[in-house]
Every structure is written in C-alpha cells, then in structure tokens.
Amino acid sequence: MNIEEVITSSVRNAVQALYGADVPENQIQLQKTKKEFEGHLTLVVFPFLRLSRQKPEETAEAIGAWLLANEPAIEKYNVIKGFLNLSIASAYWVKLLNVIQSDAQYGIIPSDESSPLVMIEYSSPNTNKPLHLGHVRNNLLGWALSNVIKANGNRVVRTNIVNDRGIHICKSMLAWLKWGDNVTPATAGKKGDHLIGDFYVLFDKHYREEVKQLAAQYQQQGMEEEEATEKAKQEAPLIREAHEMLVKWEQGDAEVRGLWKQMNDWVYAGFDETYKALGVGFDKIYYESDTYLVGKAQVEKGLEQGLFVRHDDGSVWADLRNEGLDEKLLLRKDGTSVYMTQDIGTAKLRFEDFPIDKMVYVVGNEQNYHFQVLSILLDRLGFKWGKDLVHFSYGMVELPNGKMKSREGTVVDADDLIAEMIATARQTSEELGKFQDMTDSEKDEIARIVGMGALKYFLLKVDARKNMMFNPAESIDFNGNTGPFIQYTYARIRSVLRKAAEENFLVPDVLSEEVEVNAKEQDLIQHMADFAAVIRQAGQDYSPSAIANYCYDLVKEYNQFYHDYSILRESDVAKKQLRLLLSANVAKIIRNGMNLLGIEVPERM
RNA sequence: GGUUCCGUAGCUCAGUUGGAUUAGAGCAACGCCCUUCUAAGGCGUGGGUCUUGGGUUCGAAUCCCAACGGAAUCACCA
Numbered sequence: 070m071n072i073e074e075v076i077t078s079s080v081r082n083a084v085q086a087l088y089g090a091d092v093p094e095n096q097i098q099l100q101k102t103k104k105e106f107e108g109h110l111t112l113v114v115f116p117f118l119r120l121s122r123q124k125p126e127e128t129a130e131a132i133g134a135w136l137l138a139n140e141p142a143i144e145k146y147n148v149i150k151g152f153l154n155l156s157i158a159s160a161y162w163v164k165l166l167n168v169i170q171s172d173a174q175y176g177i178i179p180s181d182e183s184s185p186l187v188m189i190e191y192s193s194p195n196t197n198k199p200l201h202l203g204h205v206r207n208n209l210l211g212w213a214l215s216n217v218i219k220a221n222g223n224r225v226v227r228t229n230i231v232n233d234r235g236i237h238i239c240k241s242m243l244a245w246l247k248w249g250d251n252v253t254p255a256t257a258g259k260k261g262d263h264l265i266g267d268f269y270v271l272f273d274k275h276y277r278e279e280v281k282q283l284a285a286q287y288q289q290q291g292m293e294e295e296e297a298t299e300k301a302k303q304e305a306p307l308i309r310e311a312h313e314m315l316v317k318w319e320q321g322d323a324e325v326r327g328l329w330k331q332m333n334d335w336v337y338a339g340f341d342e343t344y345k346a347l348g349v350g351f352d353k354i355y356y357e358s359d360t361y362l363v364g365k366a367q368v369e370k371g372l373e374q375g376l377f378v379r380h381d382d383g384s385v386w387a388d389l390r391n392e393g394l395d396e397k398l399l400l401r402k403d404g405t406s407v408y409m410t411q412d413i414g415t416a417k418l419r420f421e422d423f424p425i426d427k428m429v430y431v432v433g434n435e436q437n438y439h440f441q442v443l444s445i446l447l448d449r450l451g452f453k454w455g456k457d458l459v460h461f462s463y464g465m466v467e468l469p470n471g472k473m474k475s476r477e478g479t480v481v482d483a484d485d486l487i488a489e490m491i492a493t494a495r496q497t498s499e500e501l502g503k504f505q506d507m508t509d510s511e512k513d514e515i516a517r518i519v520g521m522g523a524l525k526y527f528l529l530k531v532d533a534r535k536n537m538m539f540n541p542a543e544s545i546d547f548n549g550n551t552g553p554f555i556q557y558t559y560a561r562i563r564s565v566l567r568k569a570a571e572e573n574f575l576v577p578d579v580l581s582e583e584v585e586v587n588a589k590e591q592d593l594i595q596h597m598a599d600f601a602a603v604i605r606q607a608g609q610d611y612s613p614s615a616i617a618n619y620c621y622d623l624v625k626e627y628n629q630f631y632h633d634y635s636i637l638r639e640s641d642v643a644k645k646q647l648r649l650l651l652s653a654n655v656a657k658i659i660r661n662g663m664n665l666l667g668i669e670v671p672e673r674m
Numbered sequence: 675g676g677u678u679c680c681g682u683a684g685c686u687c688a689g690u691u692g693g694a695u696u697a698g699a700g701c702a703a704c705g706c707c708c709u710u711c712u713a714a715g716g717c718g719u720g721g722g723u724c725u726u727g728g729g730u731u732c733g734a735a736u737c738c739c740a741a742c743g744g745a746a747u748c749a750c751c752a
Contacts, residue, residue, distance in 0.1 A: 095691090103694065113693060115732070125732090151732085152694055195752070232752060357752090384750065393677080394748085401750040408752050437678060438747050464679085465745080472745095501714065519714085531687065534679075536745065538686065547714055549700040550687080557714045565711050618688060621699080632707095632716045652711095674714075 079140040088120040108154030125151030160582040162594045176601035178222035188226045189215045191431035196336045197237040198266035202481035211431040212349040213613035216665045221608035229351045234358040239314040244272035261335025279305040364414025434462040464536035494520030518669045526552030530617040558624045559670040562656040620662040
C-alpha cells in the first residue's frame with residue numbers, strides 16, 4: 070500500500086468522523102504538493118465544503134488537525150486557502166526507500182502464463198526501399214510501447230508484417246534486370262535494402278521519362294494534357310512490364326519467384342542490420358505474400374454471407390455508409406487484393422497462431438481511416454477482437470520544409486542518421502576528454518550507446534500522437550533535456566558507487582528508520598516512488614513519452630542533490646549510507662526506465 | 675466539402691481524469707560556479723494576452739461551442 074492510498078483512506082475516515090459523511094475515494098483529490106509550498110501531498114478540500122458548511126480554510130484546518138492526531142504517517146500540515154498541505158514523517162521515507170531497494174524491478178509488474186496476451190505490430194516495412202527517419206520513429210515507439218505494456222503485467226508478442234509483394238517490388242526487380250548487370254550487395258559493397266532502393270529510384274526515373282514522352286505524343290494526337298498524362302501513366306512500356314511481372318508472380322512463375330526471393334533476401338539482410346542497430350526485434354514475422362490469399366478467402370466468405378456487395382464490374386465493396394463512412398474497396402475488378410484485404414488475412418492468421426486478448430497496431434496517423442474501417446470489418450466478419458483493436462496512431466516526422474519525400478531526395482536515411490549520431494557522440498567524447506584511459510572497444514561501445522541514446526530519446530520524449538520536427542541542419546543535442554544528459558547522470562552515480570566499493574564502505578540493504586532524511590532526500594524518494602504510478606499511467610495511455618519525461622525530471626532533481634550534498638565525503642556514516650542507497654536506487658530506476666524506452670545506459674562516459 | 679488530429683517563450687517541447695497571486699523545461703543569448711564524489715553538470719537574468727471570441731465552474735492552457743491557422747485522410751497505392 071503506497072502513501073497516497075494510506076492518506077486517502079485516512080482522509081475518508083477524517084471526513085466520516087468530522088462530518089459524518091462517507092465520501093467515495095474518487096472524490097478525494099490528493100496531489101503532489103507544489104514546489105513552492107511546504108509538504109509532500111496536498112488535499113484539495115473544495116469538494117468537502119458542502120459537507121462541512123464552513124470556509125475552505127476552516128475545513129482544511131479541521132481535517133489537518135484530525136489527520137495529525139490520527140494518522141501516524143503525517144508529521145505536520147499547513148493550510149493555504151482550500152489546500153491542505155501534508156508533510157510525511159521522515160521515518161516513512163526511509164521505509165519507502167527500503168521497499169524500493171528491496172525490489173530490483175520496482176514498479177514493474179511481472180507477467181506469467183495467465184497474463185493477458187497483447188500482440189503488437191510495428192515496423193511493417195515495404196521491401197523496395199531502405200528505412201528512413203519515419204520508420205525509425207515507428208520502430209522505437211513500437212519497441213518502447215511493447216516494453217511498457219509488458220511492464221504492466223501483460224505477455225507481449227511483437228510482430229511485423231512485411232509488405233513483400235506487389236507492384237513496388239516488381240519495379241525494383243525489373244530495373245535490376247534491365248540495368249543491374251547482375252550486381253549484388255556484395256559486388257556493389259552496399260546494403261541490400263539500399264541497393265534495391267536505388268533500383269526502385271532508377272525505375273521511377275526511367276518511367277517518368279517514358280510518361281513524359283508518351284504524353285507528348287498523345288497531345289500531338291490531339292489529347293488534352295491531363296488526359297494524355299493519365300493515359301501515358303498506364304500505357305508506358307515500363308509499367309506494363311512491371312504489371313506483367315506481377316501477374317507472373319501471382320501465377321507462381323519460377324523465374325520471377327526466384328528473382329523475387331533473391332531480392333527480398335538482400336533487403337531483409339539490410340533491414341536486419343538496421344533493426345540490430347536500433348535494438349529492436351520481433352517474436353513473429355508475417356509476410357504479406359503468405360497472408361493476402363487468406364484475406365481474399367475471408368472477403369469471398371463475407372460476400373457469400375451478404376456482408377459485402379459485388380459491383381457490376383466485378384469489384385467487391387463493403388458498404389459502411391450506415392457507420393458514417395464511405396464504401397470501401399476490398400477486391401479489385403480483376404480479383405486481386407488490396408491493402409485492406411491483406412490486413413484482414415493477416416489478422417486471421419495471427420489469431421489462429423496466438424490466443425490474443427488485445428491487438429495493437431503501431432501505424433502512422435495517416436492511416437487513421439484505414440484502421441477505423443479495419444476495426445468495423447473485422448467485427449462484421451465475426452472476429453470478436455476486431456471491435457477494440459488499438460491503433461497506436463503516431464504523428465509524422467516533419468522536416469523544416471515539410472514532409473519527407475523520396476522523390477525530392479529529402480528523406481533522412483535511417484542508417485546514415487545512426488552512423489552520424491554515433492560519430493558525433495564519439496567526437497564529443499573525444500573533445501571532452503572522456504576517452505583518455507579507454508580501449509578502442511570501450512570507446513566504440515560508449516559512442517554507440519550515447520549516440521543511439523541521443524537519437525532514441527529525441528524521438529521518444531515527444532508525445533507520440535503529435536507530428537514532430539526534425540531539422541537535419543541542426544544536429545541532435547547532447548546537452549539539456551536529452552538522452553546523454555540522463556545517461557551521464559547514471560554514469561556519474563555508478564562512478565560514485567564504484568569509489569564507495571573501492572574504499573570498502575558497506576551499505577546495508579535495509580536502512581534504520583532512525584536515519585534522518587532531509588527535505589531534498591525526501592523529495593527524491595517520493596519522486597522515485599512515483600516510478601510505479603508512471604508506468605501504470607504510461608501503460609494506460611500508451612505513452613512511452615511519459616516514461617521519458619519522468620526520467621528527465623528525476624535526473625534533474627538528482628543532479629541538484631548531487632551538486633548540493635556530498636556523498637562520499639559525508640562524515641556521518643548513517644547519512645552516507647542513506648545517500649549511497651538513494652543514489653544506487655536512482656541509478657536503478659534510470660536504468661529500468663531507459664530500458665523501457667530501449668535506451669542503454671553506460672557505466673562510464 | 676466530410677471526418678480525424680494539432681495550435682503553449684525566438685526555436686524544440688512538457689503540462690490536459692479542471693486547482694494554489696509568479697504556466698514549466700531544454701536550446702539559443704547574457705552572467706556566475708571545477709585545488710572538493712565525472713562541468714555531457716549546477717545556479718542566475720531576460721523572454722508568454724497558453725491562436726481568437728464566447729460559455730460552464732468557487733476555480734479553465736485543460737471541459738463545451740464558434741471562428742481562424744496548420745496537418746492527415748476521404749484511391750481499383752501499400
């Protein structure tokens with residue numbers, strides 16, 4: 070039972086004793102006392118005025134006096150207007166620190182076989198181009214979110230649906246056949262995803278030239294510009310070839326399938342490197358080439374059941390007009406499947422594979438409509454999980470001149486960015502003289518941890534729902550509200566703890582409650598204790614940024630403490646023990662909190 | 675046009691299950707603090723009509739309505 074619950078319960082007793090009323094728990098507004106006032110917790114008494122029939126000050130005074138007399142945890146109180154500020158006794162804080170110390174996973178709820186099973190889909194790349202900054206945000210959010218959900222006592226299955234088939238990959242394949250000269254990632258000295266991406270761009274370049282020429286021809290024949298361009302886009306030889314290739318793929322043509330597999334494998338090898346650098350992973354990967362037929366079958370079944378309608382041209386639609394939405398295409402007139410069809414198939418396979426209680430999709434907010442529709446369709450098709458699937462809808466990463474556009478070359482490549490962050494971290498460390506007595510492998514490791522920490526924190530500290538700004542011209546900060554700031558504090562604490570160990574200073578696991586805890590130390594303990602509530606809230610709101618902001622606030626508070634009080638030079642043994650224990654647990658919470666975000670912390674930096 | 679989301683300091687962002695005369699951080703600017711546990715740190719100064727206008731309330735950045743500004747989406751692309 071935490072202190073808030075203890076006090077809440079006592080306040081109920083107080084109101085009962087003083088005013089003879091039984092107030093529900095949710096009417097008791099207990100909040101952290103603002104910095105500028107004395108106290109730890111503040112009771113807002115306005116809701117009780119109707120019961121007390123007294124002024125706010127008098128009501129607060131009465132409740133305060135009752136609590137002081139009857140609740141041992143309360144040491145003193147003060148009243149300002151309708152606010153009753155309560156100070157918790159020193160011994161209680163030692164007790165709380167002991168509780169935190171005794172639990173290496175403080176605040177984290179373990180899961181077991183009987184815990185709810187949450188499947189979380191994230192990443193979900195196309196196999197025709199390398200990952201960019203938008204994917205990085207997706208991957209980091211997906212990973213962090215899955216950790217947060219897990220820390221709230223759920224089992225988690227991390228999954229990825231790879232969009233490995235379709236016209237886009239055919240374009241890359243065709244370009245490689247035409248102009249590739251049998252180049253491979255090995256011979257080109259290039260990651261497979263980048264190689265394939267280059268061919269995709271090459272296809273697009275040639276295709277646009279063809280369209281331009283063809284459109285000009287049509288215009289000469291008397292067509293309007295717009296119509297000519299539209300026709301040219303469909304008639305250009307390259308796109309026709311790509312479509313032919315797609316048809317062959319669907320027919321299982323051995324040659325096309327062979328090339329397709331080869332090229333996808335190159336891409337996967339490239340992705341795996343990026344995933345590894347990002348520190349993310351998956352328990353189960355689905356491929357659209359395996360799921361799209363399942364989706365088609367589901368749609369056909371729905372059609373038989375009268376859930377969907379077939380138009381005259383043969384295409385199949387879901388009518389969602391009674392839900393306030395439009396008609397939605399499910400199968401093209403040629404019978405091929407679309408995005409929605411595939412998601413239906415994937416959902417079916419997943420629920421056959423796992424006893425899923427909840428499904429979370431980490432997908433950008435540009436697809437809000439898609440998931441609104443998917444939820445309804447899955448529900449109609451009789452999947453009981455469909456109705457309350459969660460679309461974790463995150464915002465775009467914007468550049469100073471707008472969205473990232475691959476055509477305009479304004480894409481921030483994931484691998485480039487990662488390399489740049491690590492290089493910057495290395496350079497900063499050199500400049501600050503942090504590397505002096507380190508081996509090369511230690512330097513590499515620290516540069517990696519700090520560089521990635523800066524990148525990850527930068528992306529995760531922002532509310533996921535919001536669009537965010539990234540300016541490539543300004544490098545990501547290493548000072549202030551940043552990952553390295555938090556990592557630095559951790560490293561500093563570890564250094565202090567190492568020195569304490571070197572001088573053989575013993576810190577007991579359980580402190581005596583006689584130890585006097587000063588106000589700053591009390592605040593720190595209270596702040597640490599909040600970690601549990603923050604994880605609960607982050608889980609409830611699907612909000613990794615809440616964890617990031619908490620870590621920052623805790624670290625900021627600790628740094629003040631570190632600056633104002635000495636630890637190792639404290640002559641009073643009991644105080645020294647308290648401060649070391651305090652520091653060790655701040656470090657532990659930083660490590661666990663950052664770990665939830667997928668950010669590592671270095672022992673030195 | 676319909677739907678959804680967003681609008682807080684020069685910039686990037688916290689703060690929204692309504693709470694305290696002064697709405698917080700960081701960056702950028704200026705100043706101070708390393709013979710003392712790592713200065714990637716600490717302290718300070720300046721910087722705001724929380725887009726605007728109404729409303730609900732003892733109390734609104736937070737809830738409701740409207741306007742203005744921005745984004746996404748409404749594809750036989752995924």
